[in-house]
Amino acid sequence: QVQLQQWGAGLLKPSETLSLTCAMSGGSFGGYYWSWLRQPPGKGLEWIGEINYSGYTNYNSSLKSRVTISADTSKSQFSLKLTSVTAADSAVYYCARDPYSNYFDYWGQGTEVTVSS
């Protein structure tokens, strides 16, 4: 059974860099896209970006200038960095697996990130 376990800092100050990591177990890292999504309080889900085994990345155009997604295939892990955070970046962040279909068949449990001075 595929499981995604995610972790990272939950409280940031404005202008800091958000950093989250997601570890996959129970399946193959290759053959999928590995994505990050977020859900601000009271708002809908937003796709942030994705990476595949070969390191190809694709980002939401609205966040592209601040986002980097990377992967360590030897550990079946992938990471999200979002620079220059503001209060608008406060959200629950999720990692998820995309079977090359643009939907998500396995998700992490979510990490709540709050940006506050």
Added chain:
Amino acid sequence: EIVLTQSPGTLSLSPGERATLSCRASQSISSNYLVWYQHKPGQAPRLLISAASNRATDIPDRFSGSGSGTDFTLTISRLEPEDFAVYYCQQYGSSPLAFGGGTKVEIK
């Protein structure tokens, strides 16, 4: 850009009852590429249905999806206690991906 509107916002039902959830798109979804997720607080969201009507692996047959074009429905034939959760639809037929705002199914 496709906008998905889910209704109702909250559905109050008793175990054993039938739940009917709606997801309406602002324009036709290509190839009926719509999925449904179940989300319980503190847990990972769970894929229920893909391509509007295909149950995902290990999803009980009390969950069914239907619809095409702009109107889609998730039906839970008989609610079990573990089915009380928030349900989201998502379209993946065109970019950008879009999610609905969710329907909360709560115990009456």
